[in-house]
Amino acid sequence: xxxxxxxxxxxxxxxxxxxxxxxxxxxxxxxxxxxxxxxxxxxxxxxxxxxxxxxxxxxxxxxxxxxxxxxxxxxxxxxxxxxxxxxxxxxxxxxxxxxxxxxxxxxxxxxxxxxxxxxxxxxxxxxxxxxxxxxxxxxxxxxxxxxxxxxxxxxxxxxxxxxxxxxxxxxxxxxxxxxxxxxxxxxxxxxxxxxxxxxxxxxxxxxxxxxxxxxxxxxxxxxxxxxxxxxxxxxxxxxxxxxxxxxxxxxxxxxxxxxxxxxxxxxxxxxxxxxxxxxxxxxxxxxxxxxxxxxxxxxx
Amino acid sequence: xxxxxxxxxxxxxxxxxxxxxxxxxxxxxxxxxxxxxxxxxxxxxxxxxxxxxxxxxxxxxxxxxxxxxxxxxxxxxxxxxxxxxxxxxxxxxxxxxxxxxxxxxxxxxxxxxxxxxxxxxxxxxxxxxxxxxxxxxxxxxxxxxxxxxxxxxxxxxxxxxxxxxxxxxxxxxxxxxxxxxxxxxxxxxxxxxxxxxxxxxxxxxxxxxxxxxxxxxxxxxxxxxxxxxxxxxxxxxxxxxxxxxxxxxxxxxxxxxxxxxxxxxxxxxxxxxxxxxxxxxxxxxxxxxxxx
Numbered sequence: 001x002x003x004x005x006x007x008x009x010x011x012x013x014x015x016x017x018x019x020x021x022x023x024x025x026x027x028x029x030x031x032x033x034x035x036x037x038x039x040x041x042x043x044x045x046x047x048x049x050x051x052x053x054x055x056x057x058x059x060x061x062x063x064x065x066x067x068x069x070x071x072x073x074x075x076x077x078x079x080x081x082x083x084x085x086x087x088x089x090x091x092x093x094x095x096x097x098x099x100x101x102x103x104x105x106x107x108x109x110x111x112x113x114x115x116x117x118x119x120x121x122x123x124x125x126x127x128x129x130x131x132x133x134x135x136x137x138x139x140x141x142x143x144x145x146x147x148x149x150x151x152x153x154x155x156x157x158x159x160x161x162x163x164x165x166x167x168x169x170x171x172x173x174x175x176x177x178x179x180x181x182x183x184x185x186x187x188x189x190x191x192x193x194x195x196x197x198x199x200x201x202x203x204x205x206x207x208x209x210x211x212x213x214x215x216x217x218x219x220x221x222x223x224x225x226x227x228x229x230x231x232x233x234x235x236x237x238x239x240x241x242x243x244x245x246x247x248x249x250x251x252x253x254x255x256x257x258x259x260x261x262x263x264x265x266x267x268x269x270x271x272x273x274x275x276x277x278x279x280x281x282x283x284x285x286x287x288x289x290x291x292x293x294x295x296x297x298x299x300x
Numbered sequence: 301x302x303x304x305x306x307x308x309x310x311x312x313x314x315x316x317x318x319x320x321x322x323x324x325x326x327x328x329x330x331x332x333x334x335x336x337x338x339x340x341x342x343x344x345x346x347x348x349x350x351x352x353x354x355x356x357x358x359x360x361x362x363x364x365x366x367x368x369x370x371x372x373x374x375x376x377x378x379x380x381x382x383x384x385x386x387x388x389x390x391x392x393x394x395x396x397x398x399x400x401x402x403x404x405x406x407x408x409x410x411x412x413x414x415x416x417x418x419x420x421x422x423x424x425x426x427x428x429x430x431x432x433x434x435x436x437x438x439x440x441x442x443x444x445x446x447x448x449x450x451x452x453x454x455x456x457x458x459x460x461x462x463x464x465x466x467x468x469x470x471x472x473x474x475x476x477x478x479x480x481x482x483x484x485x486x487x488x489x490x491x492x493x494x495x496x497x498x499x500x501x502x503x504x505x506x507x508x509x510x511x512x513x514x515x516x517x518x519x520x521x522x523x524x525x526x527x528x529x530x531x532x533x534x535x536x537x538x539x540x541x542x543x544x545x546x547x548x549x550x551x552x553x554x555x556x557x558x559x560x561x562x563x564x565x566x567x568x569x570x571x572x573x574x575x576x577x578x579x580x581x582x583x584x585x586x587x588x589x590x591x592x
Contacts, residue, residue: 041420061433
């Protein structure tokens with residue numbers, strides 16, 4: 001009787017562990033399928049950009065290039081000598097850099113100051129002020145496009161990189177203020193009090209006490225702003241055209257305006273080039289990228 | 301004087317930014333609202349006209365079509381993203397060795413712009429050389445996949461690309477939520493003999509209510525504003541079959557010289573966002589106050 005019980009137990013255990021292995025495999029297969037789903041477009045983009053049009057027509061999306069050719073990358077980046085009319089990315093890539101760097105710096109700096117003033121120097125109505133900032137994260141930009149276009153015109157900076165810097169700095173303020181405010185809220189007030197007793201004033205505390213410990217939130221904010229501004233298309237396409245356009249607008253124009261034969265390999269190379277900076281940031285600093293995403297969304 | 305300055309410095313420091321927000325966000329929204337009540341065509345005109353632009357808007361079949369598309373898109377986009385997000389977060393929560401790597405893979409599309417995403421998917425969905433050819437080459441010779449150029453299906457191509465881009469984000473939100481749950485609850489339920497499946501359905505997912513809320517609000521927000529992806533993938537076509545309110549607005553404002561009508565559509569979008577976001581922010585702030 002007893003031996004039977006033991007045998008029974010062993011059987012149950014064995015089948016349980018077999019079941020567990022089965023589920024484990026199922027789990028990995030499902031995770032793997034999803035990984036392939038997310039990676040497929042990137043894979044297609046890269047291998048298409050390395051094929052000749054001849055090969056693209058003969059093969060299909062997944063077939064590897066017989067011979068790896070970087071011609072489409074060159075065409076996408078710097079154009080070709082013989083057809084001068086074509087759009088290529090190089091000048092617009094630099095436009096985007098010239099737009100992103102100042103816009104990120106300005107919006108992050110003011111966001112830090114605002115977050116500091118809102119949390120460490122409470123004043124009457126500060127919650128309302130913060131709420132009004134916060135709502136700026138959500139407005140659909142269609143509701144400000146027309147007056148903004150006119151304002152840029154009045155200021156004489158429509159269709160210029162300066163204009164885009166101004167626009168992105170303004171509409172980035174809500175996000176940067178939110179990020180810094182939420183970070184500074186968690187810093188104990190005792191630190192500020194101690195510094196005040198030592199005679200430090202508003203700016204001294206900001207530069208000497210808070211900024212040195214703000215590195216994580218600065219990284220989060222810079223990455224968030226960089227990604228958003230680099231990837232922006234709405235402002236870019238409405239407020240600039242022709243030579244002052246940022247890269248996303250140029251990419252879209254490039255894909256739309258094909259002169260004669262559609263060159264998918266050049267399109268894919270261009271799309272990849274336009275995506276490289278943000279992908280690189282994501283791969284190098286993914287942790288901060290995710291923190292920005294969740295902080296920028298689970299607001300409060 | 302010095303004392304006054306010290307005391308008011310925080311307000312002085314914040315006021316330029318605050319003034320900018322008041323003017324460029326709230327002032328501009330009001331301006332747009334006012335223009336929607338005028339007869340403005342190519343240039344703004346400031347004589348008051350009443351709410352006729354809104355009648356014009358809602359009797360415009362193109363606007364109606366855009367709203368209908370937005371509804372189809374929103375429902376599918378939100379539901380599919382949440383389903384995938386939950387599934388992936390639960391799968392990843394099973395103490396997987398390669399979790400970090402997989403998470404990176406699931407989330408990277410979020411780093412790309414909608415224009416890049418649109419360009420890539422436009423090529424994959426190419427009716428002759430894209431997925432259709434791939435499946436035909438695999439031996440299914442009758443397979444056709446022409447949604448991109450099919451009036452009845454074009455809106456769904458935008459759903460496909462948008463889900464690809466944003467579902468990983470929902471996964472990240474839910475994973476963060478799952479990680480914040482106390483392990484003891486799960487252990488106790490296991491000891492009581494509950495299966496893993498029923499633990500997730502009856503205990504854990506109901507605890508994820510705040511995550512559901514914020515995911516839905518963010519996804520709704522993304523979908524109401526969707527513009528770039530439509531432009532890059534279908535440009536609203538074929539015809540106007542995949543048109544959306546944001547595309548309608550820019551068309552009317554910058555190509556059709558219908559500033560008044562464009563403003564009315566922008567106000568409709570603004571009100572929709574308001575209806576979604578204000579209750580959410582309100583409940584979030586209350587939750588915060590309760591926690592504080």
